Amino acid sequence: xxxxxxxxxxxxxxxxxxxxxxxxxxxxxxxxxxxxxxxxxxxxxxxxxxxxxxxxxxxxxxxxxxxxxxxxxxxxxxxxxxxxxxxxxxxxxxxxxxxxxxxxxxxxxxxxxxxxxxxxxxxxxxxx
Numbered sequence: 001x002x003x004x005x006x007x008x009x010x011x012x013x014x015x016x017x018x019x020x021x022x023x024x025x026x027x028x029x030x031x032x033x034x035x036x037x038x039x040x041x042x043x044x045x046x047x048x049x050x051x052x053x054x055x056x057x058x059x060x061x062x063x064x065x066x067x068x069x070x071x072x073x074x075x076x077x078x079x080x081x082x083x084x085x086x087x088x089x090x091x092x093x094x095x096x097x098x099x100x101x102x103x104x105x106x107x108x109x110x111x112x113x114x115x116x117x118x119x120x121x122x123x124x125x126x127x128x
Contacts, residue, residue: 005028005032005034005035005100006036006039007039007040007041007042008026008039008041008042008051008100008102009041009042009043010023010026010041010043011043012043012044014073015043015048017073018041018049018051018104019048019049019104019107019109021103021104022073023071023072024071024072024073024101024102024103025068025071025072025099025100025101025102026072026099026100026102027064027068027072027080027084027097027098027099027100028097028098028100029084029087029088029091029095029096030096030097030098031058031096031098032056032098032100033056034053034056034100037053038050038052038053038105039051039053039102040108046109047108048107048108049104049105049106049107049108050105050106050108051102051103051104051105052102052105053100054101054102054103055100055101056098056100056101057098057099058096058097058098058099059096059097059099060093060094060095060096060097061084061092061093061094061095061096061097062093062094064077064080064097065077068080068099071099071101072099
């Protein structure tokens, strides 16, 4: 039975990609259910955005494509597989994955976000 997904938690290095619309999906190991059309995206314990879930696809790791990798913000499958291994450890080509494609609806961080430092970005020319 699929486990329900209530929010998307992402690494801080991907925040900017989500907010700029260059990361439009996430690939999760396992069979997850998304019960809501809108989901909160969280990084480092802070909400950063609301996204609309456009599609949810379940497939095996062996069926991933370069297109899947690009939607997830990677250049191709080798880069995606390196990242998946760093997150999940070892997995097999027969393991089930869930691909959640989404569109940015609203940014929840006023003034932008510096995903590399993990804190709100100060406007240029403003007080330091």
